[in-house]
Amino acid sequence: MPFDWFVETKWNKSVSYVIKTKNVNGEDSSLGMVSMFAPLLIIMTIIAGCLPSANDMFAGEKEKNTMEGLLMTPVKKIHLIIGKWLAISTLGMISGILSLVTFVVFIQYFTENLGKALDLFSHLGIFSISLLLGIVLFSLLVGMILSIFSLLANTVKEAQNYASPVLMLAFIPYFLLAGTSINELTNIDFLIPVYNVYALIKQLLYGVFDMTSIGLVTLSIGVVIACLFAIANILFSKSKWILGKS
Template identity: 55%
Template sequence: IEQSVSKEDTSSLYMVAIYAPLIIIIGILGGILPSANDIFAGEKERKTMEALLMVPVKRLHLLVGKWFTISTFGVLSGVLSTISFVLFVRYFTVTLNDALNLTNHLVAFGASLLVAITLFALLAGLILCIFSLLASSVKEAQSYTSQIITVAMLPYFLMMGKSVNELQSSAFLIPIYNVFALMKQLLYGVYDMQSLAYTAGSLSVCIIVLFTIGYTMFTKSRWVLGKG
């Protein structure tokens, strides 16, 4: 009986580890996408970017404001998706609730997951800002977005065949892949500060590099005002 329960719990936790990251990441992207495609490409298409640039505000502040706005939507959507998933497991399932035991590690789980959600939202928001700058219209930006989502979800499928014990330290240095790896660790009750530090560090470096690229583009009229 003990072995049967153990297998059932393992199977249930595996299901949680499969669905939870997918729901959270889709939640983050779902919060970002509606405004990301319109935030630069839409203004270029409507010819309102010129008027915005005439406002006595530095371009750096405009870029940061737009980036933080769409990233905040992503963070809020990711947090709400997480809460909804946990509440659903808690009150509408039995075996999954027993497998996902967060009672003793709720603070560590919530804090670590919030760091991952925030950094992923900032990174995704910045990537979409850059592609929105590249696009001349909302429709063009949407075509870029579909490809970005496909690439962003590849690490999820690669992670499905990995167990927590197989995750090496180097896995937490690979941007986006490390977010899924960290989520898997947290869901299995593994709280490793080194993994969290590696994930936060690598994502922060990516954000700094991409922000430099985005800001450079935002200072060029070619990208800000479009082909016209």
Template identity: 55%
Template sequence: MIWHIYKKELIDCLRDRKTIIFSVLIPILLNVGIIFFADKMMARDQTDSMSVAVTKNSDASVIDWLKNDDNIKVIESKNPLSAVEQGKALAALKIPGDFSSEMRNMKSPEVTVYIDSSSMNSGATADYIQNILNKHREAIVNKRLGQLNVTSQTIAPFNVVEKGVSKEDDGSLTMIAMFAPMIIIMGVLGGILPSANDIFAGEKERKTMEALLMSPVKRTQLLVGKWLTISTFGIISGLLSTLAFVLSVRYLTTVLNNALQLKGHFTTFIFSFLVSLTLLALLGAMVLCILSLLASSVKEAQSYTSQIMMVAILPYFLLMGKSVHELQPSGFLIPIYNVFALMKQLLYGVYDMQSLAYTIGSLSVCTVVLFTIGYTMFTKSRWVLGKG
């Protein structure tokens, strides 16, 4: 009987074009657009067209240092600070007019770099300019030390070198790990949202729930059939979002494609991914079933579910700056958060069976508890039939 209810609800949802558009097509198009945009941002040369404003009476030697770099565009202005504020330049330099003479007299003239603190491009330009100035400063220091017959090792007894403990990464893997969990999980939640609102709140609003309850079918079977229908749309949407993500990275990107290389543990990766995706769809579907039972209309259900979507995306921001090695085992006991964390581990090639077991266990327990709550509500006419 559950199978018949499941099939009937599935066919009814598939007949609605809005369900297909909002559950499948729009999430896929948005995901492809995000990936394409991220790849273009990474492929763009950040040092291109860096403009710096200086006064006309600035020291010529510093101006020549900047002009010799092809990535720097020097703009002469009466008021360099105003040029930055008006967006005509990304940074401004204040250079003393007697800069060269003070250096020859063994003094330390000051060069000030002004930036727009609200602009990332302005900050990157300032860093690039400082690197140019530091190189020339080191060259002058080495020249002076040579004149004094002093080696550079005398004032630099040791060097500090920073290296990553993981494999070399140009930032593409970090970008993949940042976008992939959000795209996949939001694909799952976006798939269950339209059908969940319509299957319960929609039927109450259309007054068709009464006729359904009068049929010789147990309420448990009705609830399970509807719940599995909603979960199916979540799983399908999640899988299609994943497929669109992989294909767009493979064939539409140049930088991100290098990071999407699954070497070894392929079976473990697929198993962990499918299990976590399925459990997330079941859990999210039951949460939306409860909210849809609380609502008396589709519009009211949408107002409830919009708040849940904001809560569901919160773990994404909590994990954004964390490394996979900083994840604690206790974090995999928190529903939704553990799915984000597990997918991040999988993308970095970390296969921890304890994390997988904690994720499966916590999602299963939470789903059982929510199903009990949903079943209790479904047995009460005040929640099933709505107002009046």
């Protein structure tokens, strides 16, 4: 963060120099720290909430040979996969929301400078709304990705091996945006899946509400989820993937 350094001279019997710092970029440093922690919070909590349930609902049922009994029920396969996907995503949302509440309470009551950042321009409300929006979008996306990996696997351990390396890629946008100012964000940034969720959260945390950005993120994530759902539906209709080696 750039600083403007200047020297203040006081004349008494001797000359003394006092060095002061002044923030010249117009952004609150505490708010900047919060905007760095918030996306990382979303990444870890949502993945941690979705991963165990996703592995168990598809690969786990194939491993325990309970998928056949589920398919014998008078429920359409598309309804089964939608129900499982929404259940996985909901667990991720709950995990993210609980972490959000804990994070806000900790900042407000156990810190001094970070707590002031959320009070500026009613940032507490902006902070909560922005993270809730990011939690919902990211949970739906992660839930669908993990469902596909679980469908491809025959055991829970195999599903974990498939998902772990790919999910590490979700941390890349966080580091790419760490040194990016909100003034540098363009419409293209809000069209790149995963990257756009973090960009939107960072923009909202600084009090910038742009309906175009929100619409682009929602549209982009929606298209990706629709494509992934089509792939998952095809896999779920094939005995090779739905029943595994059994």
